[in-house]
Amino acid sequence: MTEAFVSLRGVSKSYDGLVRVVEQLDLDIRQKEFLTLLGPSGSGKTTILTMLAGFETPSSGEIYMSGKPISHVPPHGRNIGVVFQNYALFPHLTVAQNVGFPLEVRGVAQSEREKRVRDMLEMVGLSQHVARYPAQLSGGQQQRVALARALVFHPDLVLMDEPLGALDNALRKRMQIEIKALQRRLGVTVVFVTHDQGEALVMSDRVAVFDKGRIQQIAPPQEIYARPSNAFVAEFIGETSWFLGEVSAIEGEECVVDTPAGKIRARAASPLQQGALVRVAVRPEDINLVGPDTPATVRGVLEDTTYLGDHLMLTLRTAIGTAVSVKAPKPGQSNPLRVGEEFGLSWEAHHAVAFAEER
Amino acid sequence: MATPAPFLSARGKLVLLALPMLLFMLLFFFIPVGSLLVRAVQDPELGAIAPNLQRELRAWDGQGTPPDSVVLALRDDLAAAQKDRRAAIVAKRAAEADPKLRPAIMDAAKASLADPQLSVQAVLNLDPVWRDAACWTRLRDVFAPFTDRYLLSALDLKRDRDTQEIVKVAPDQAIFLATLQRTLGVSLAVTLICLLLAYPLAYVVVRQGPVMQALMLTFVMLPFWTSILVRSAAWLVLLQTHGVVNETLMSLSIISEPLKLVYSRSGTILAMVHIQLPFTFLPIYSVMKSVPDSYVRAAQSLGAKPFYAFRRIYLPQTLPGVAAGCLLTFILCLGYYITPALLGGPADQLLSYYVAYYLNQEVNWSMASAVALMLLVVTLVIYTIYARFVPVLRQVEG
Numbered sequence: 145m146t147e148a149f150v151s152l153r154g155v156s157k158s159y160d161g162l163v164r165v166v167e168q169l170d171l172d173i174r175q176k177e178f179l180t181l182l183g184p185s186g187s188g189k190t191t192i193l194t195m196l197a198g199f200e201t202p203s204s205g206e207i208y209m210s211g212k213p214i215s216h217v218p219p220h221g222r223n224i225g226v227v228f229q230n231y232a233l234f235p236h237l238t239v240a241q242n243v244g245f246p247l248e249v250r251g252v253a254q255s256e257r258e259k260r261v262r263d264m265l266e267m268v269g270l271s272q273h274v275a276r277y278p279a280q281l282s283g284g285q286q287q288r289v290a291l292a293r294a295l296v297f298h299p300d301l302v303l304m305d306e307p308l309g310a311l312d313n314a315l316r317k318r319m320q321i322e323i324k325a326l327q328r329r330l331g332v333t334v335v336f337v338t339h340d341q342g343e344a345l346v347m348s349d350r351v352a353v354f355d356k357g358r359i360q361q362i363a364p365p366q367e368i369y370a371r372p373s374n375a376f377v378a379e380f381i382g383e384t385s386w387f388l389g390e391v392s393a394i395e396g397e398e399c400v401v402d403t404p405a406g407k408i409r410a411r412a413a414s415p416l417q418q419g420a421l422v423r424v425a426v427r428p429e430d431i432n433l434v435g436p437d438t439p440a441t442v443r444g445v446l447e448d449t450t451y452l453g454d455h456l457m458l459t460l461r462t463a464i465g466t467a468v469s470v471k472a473p474k475p476g477q478s479n480p481l482r483v484g485e486e487f488g489l490s491w492e493a494h495h496a497v498a499f500a501e502e503r
Numbered sequence: 504m505a506t507p508a509p510f511l512s513a514r515g516k517l518v519l520l521a522l523p524m525l526l527f528m529l530l531f532f533f534i535p536v537g538s539l540l541v542r543a544v545q546d547p548e549l550g551a552i553a554p555n556l557q558r559e560l561r562a563w564d565g566q567g568t569p570p571d572s573v574v575l576a577l578r579d580d581l582a583a584a585q586k587d588r589r590a591a592i593v594a595k596r597a598a599e600a601d602p603k604l605r606p607a608i609m610d611a612a613k614a615s616l617a618d619p620q621l622s623v624q625a626v627l628n629l630d631p632v633w634r635d636a637a638c639w640t641r642l643r644d645v646f647a648p649f650t651d652r653y654l655l656s657a658l659d660l661k662r663d664r665d666t667q668e669i670v671k672v673a674p675d676q677a678i679f680l681a682t683l684q685r686t687l688g689v690s691l692a693v694t695l696i697c698l699l700l701a702y703p704l705a706y707v708v709v710r711q712g713p714v715m716q717a718l719m720l721t722f723v724m725l726p727f728w729t730s731i732l733v734r735s736a737a738w739l740v741l742l743q744t745h746g747v748v749n750e751t752l753m754s755l756s757i758i759s760e761p762l763k764l765v766y767s768r769s770g771t772i773l774a775m776v777h778i779q780l781p782f783t784f785l786p787i788y789s790v791m792k793s794v795p796d797s798y799v800r801a802a803q804s805l806g807a808k809p810f811y812a813f814r815r816i817y818l819p820q821t822l823p824g825v826a827a828g829c830l831l832t833f834i835l836c837l838g839y840y841i842t843p844a845l846l847g848g849p850a851d852q853l854l855s856y857y858v859a860y861y862l863n864q865e866v867n868w869s870m871a872s873a874v875a876l877m878l879l880v881v882t883l884v885i886y887t888i889y890a891r892f893v894p895v896l897r898q899v900e901g
Contacts, residue, residue, distance in 0.1 A: 198803075218803070220804070220809075234801075245807070249806040249811065
């Protein structure tokens with residue numbers, strides 16, 4: 145495995161000396177990887193970015209870059225590119241001047257500067273707009289300028305703070321792919337902050353899920369989705385239905401959970417004791433809908449169907465009132481699903497994950 | 504079904520909304536100021552004393568000798584004026600055009616009063632002046648209802664008595680251009696000092712929390728809420744020869760004799776800066792508030808050292824506020840009256856002082872209007888030049 149390029153060791157940050165926004169964080173960022181910090185607002189992900197950029201210093205702990213501590217290096221001495229949430233393009237400078245700014249600061253000669261700005265703008269597809277001012281550009285174009293500006297000086301690390309938040313859905317999807325392609329092509333290390341799980345899954349080599357200032361799980365996207373290490377990650381990534389129950393038997397990796405809706409077999413996310421209170425998570429796409437007479441894990445009444453183009457999202461309610469989401473293919477004309485009908489719900493045991501719950 | 508046409512078009516509604524303000528401006532600003540400024544070129548003095556003579560002289564084309572009606576009007580009006588002892592005013596004004604006219608008019612006035620039925624020929628025989636067509640032409644010019652003499656003297660110029668060409672007045676009478684220069688100089692100094700004080704202050708205030716910001720704003724605004732007269736008088740108390748400042752400095756043995764802080768240029772500028780500071784501060788502050796921190800952060804993350812980021816990124820974005828604040832202060836300073844009058848010496852008075860002087864002391868409305876007109880024109884010229892260059896700075900807004 146590639147060794148850590150940037151390391152955070154025991155980093156904590158508190159603005160008021162009482163609440164810690166970031167708690168005892170250890171994080172390694174590998175060379176040339178696309179690492180996403182994902183979490184709800186207030187989870188500390190932006191604070192970490194701010195400390196990496198050098199706008200804030202950790203209250204304790206240290207940040208190392210290529211083995212050297214950088215906590216007290218000012219932002220302008222770090223060679224880190226930042227793409228801000230609102231882009232922060234300089235409104236009084238043209239596109240070319242904006243992109244040329246980091247080179248101008250570094251004393252790059254005029255001709256060399258112009259060439260690099262031109263190449264960079266071509267790379268982000270903005271060669272025609274060099275003489276415009278930021279206010280004359282669309283949101284997507286501003287985004288590209290901000291990107292070009294953060295990359296043109298070959299930074300060691302690029303930080304992006306929810307850069308796609310202001311774009312419409314279609315453009316966001318396109319930019320996700322473009323940014324990812326650009327990152328691979330330039331071989332640059334990116335730390336990307338977002339609260340959009342879809343974005344995190346699409347773009348990242350690794351995703352770090354944050355909550356309450358701590359990393360809940362850090363892993364490649366597939367693993368985060370398929371094997372969430374705790375209930376928060378399971379809840380935050382993708383859609384999940386939950387069953388609360390008590391462990392009645394343990395069989396190796398798997399356990400049997402007694403829930404009011406019935407007995408459920410599930411994989412234990414962590415070692416469990418018999419009699420432990422657990423929550424069992426099941427993904428909508430792992431649940432099969434069967435007829436009312438076929439044997440099934442639990443039963444429920446169809447309450448609502450949501451049409452999503454290529455599939456349906458069904459909401460069923462069990463006898464004890466638990467709501468369950470099920471992803472279903474579009475039904476044929478012959479057997480439409482009727483609200484109020486009873487169905488059986490079944491899934492393979494390894495698709496259900498049991499998380500220990502505090503008593 | 505066709506929708507009924509609205510009672511008023513959108514534009515019509517806007518005009519209607521603006522109408523009260525437009526009417527107010529017209530009635531209480533444009534008409535009064537306009538009619539006052541007209542006084543600068545009007546010469547109502549002689550027309551009031553000798554209305555018939557003025558009317559007859561203006562009716563005459565000024566060629567050759569005047570018709571009898573002019574001579575008779577001269578006889579009657581001068582007789583009436585002499586009765587009120589005002590003929591001397593006519594004589595004095597006429598003498599400015601031709602000294603020979605003064606004794607001729609006084610003699611004519613006395614003769615006319617003595618014999619109201621004096622014939623035309625008798626009047627013409629009173630003095631050789633009346634048989635000289637050129638003298639009548641000059642008298643006709645003296646009675647012109649409009650004149651440029653006030654405007655010229657506001658520029659330290661006058662018409663030469665003989666050639667009628669525009670010449671400079673004697674150096675000991677030239678006061679207005681020097682005063683204008685002083686007004687511009689003091690205004691510029693006050694504006695620059697205000698800028699040097701307000702810009703860093705606004706920078707600090709913008710970076711405080713909401714409570715601290717409100718508190719600091721209150722302190723900045725405090726002088727704003729006190730009358731200029733009160734503040735100028737307060738400065739007088741502080742700065743006078745045996746005032747608080749001098750007494751304190753002397754009791755601390757820092758100085759051995761009182762500093763001349765009042766009735767001086769420095770005292771005037773000090774008090775004006777104090778009064779103008781909020782005017783400079785507020786536009787800068789409001790523009791700074793609209794410039795997010797992320798710009799300077801972005802500049803620094805891109806490698807700019809703090810001062811470079813300030814100079815290249817922050818400063819240009821705050822220039823519209825600087826431009827607005829400085830323009831406001833400079834133009835307000837041009838019209839200062841009370842503060843220099845209270846705290847300045849005779850050599851520190853600004854143009855407004857002369858407007859007040861001619862109104863209150865000399866009761867010469869025309870001269871007051873001419874000086875006021877000069878101040879207005881200078882202000883407009885400066886504003887135009889400024890507006891020509893400020894958009895270049897404002898291009899930053901895209």
